[in-house]
Amino acid sequence: MEWLIFAFLSAWAVLSVMGVLFLKNPVHALLSFISLILAVAGMFLHLGAELLAGLQLIIYAVAIVVFYVLVITTIPWEKVKRFEGFYRREFFVGFPVLVVSFLLFAYAIVKGDFARVGLPVKDNVKEVGKSLFTTYLLPLEVASVILLTAMIGAILLGRKEE
Amino acid sequence: MTIEKAYILISVFLFLSGLFGVIIRKNLITMLISTELMLNGVNLALVSVDRIVGGVEGQVFALFLLAVAASEVAVGLGLVVALFRLKGYEGSSEITHLRE
Numbered sequence: 011m012e013w014l015i016f017a018f019l020s021a022w023a024v025l026s027v028m029g030v031l032f033l034k035n036p037v038h039a040l041l042s043f044i045s046l047i048l049a050v051a052g053m054f055l056h057l058g059a060e061l062l063a064g065l066q067l068i069i070y071a072v073a074i075v076v077f078y079v080l081v082i083t084t085i086p087w088e089k090v091k092r093f094e095g096f097y098r099r100e101f102f103v104g105f106p107v108l109v110v111s112f113l114l115f116a117y118a119i120v121k122g123d124f125a126r127v128g129l130p131v132k133d134n135v136k137e138v139g140k141s142l143f144t145t146y147l148l149p150l151e152v153a154s155v156i157l158l159t160a161m162i163g164a165i166l167l168g169r170k171e172e
Numbered sequence: 173m174t175i176e177k178a179y180i181l182i183s184v185f186l187f188l189s190g191l192f193g194v195i196i197r198k199n200l201i202t203m204l205i206s207t208e209l210m211l212n213g214v215n216l217a218l219v220s221v222d223r224i225v226g227g228v229e230g231q232v233f234a235l236f237l238l239a240v241a242a243s244e245v246a247v248g249l250g251l252v253v254a255l256f257r258l259k260g261y262e263g264s265s266e267i268t269h270l271r272e
Contacts, residue, residue: 119177
């Protein structure tokens with residue numbers, strides 16, 4: 011049963027990745043990116059990370075994708091038409107390199123062994139929240155500063171020059 | 173071969189295809205979508221390694237990665253819009269000012 015769910019989710023993810031890479035229209039690529047996000051959220055649920063699956067849906071599938079759609083609507087369509095698709099030469103040069111590196115990674119992962127230091131946790135959301143607000147309190151605050159900086163930077167970049 | 177290792181293989185696939193998309197796509201917006209693919213792959217690897225090792229640290233780091241992804245999208249799309257408005261560029265092959 012576990013492998014059945016895995017096969018379904020991974021086939022879905024691989025199909026959506028092909029859509030993101032090879033569909034001509036940017037809007038279609040964005041739609042297959044949403045499909046990929048849903049597949050990855052399903053994988054998080056299957057791996058027992060419920061909080062992360064929910065946040066993935068909220069942050070990626072709502073906030074980030076809406077942002078992309080807004081930017082695509084601000085750019086005139088005939089300009090986008092000139093630059094759709096992908097470079098042929100880079101495709102044929104890059105593909106073997108990436109296949110070889112994927113095989114190397116796969117060999118290391120399949121043959122290797124992982125350390126097992128802790129026990130699997132029972133109440134996932136509770137444990138994540140606890141360690142987020144005790145051990146990792148400083149990185150959490152730094153993340154909020156990063157978000158603020160990105161917001162100020164985006165406003166400065168998008169401002170009209172006087 | 174456990175199911176977590178299979179998920180790590182999928183995450184490596186996601187990361188490498190995101191890299192491939194950054195290399196081959198012509199449009200700046202689709203290049204940014206490919207970087208999101210890479211970030212998703214890293215997130216999946218963190219969560220599945222977390223399941224193997226035990227504990228919740230990987231999920232905490234994946235949360236921070238979500239924050240970084242959101243800010244990266246804000247700044248990156250701001251750059252794309254600024255490039256388009258100031259220069260009229262929309263493809264990655266047009267940005268050659270530093271090279272020439």
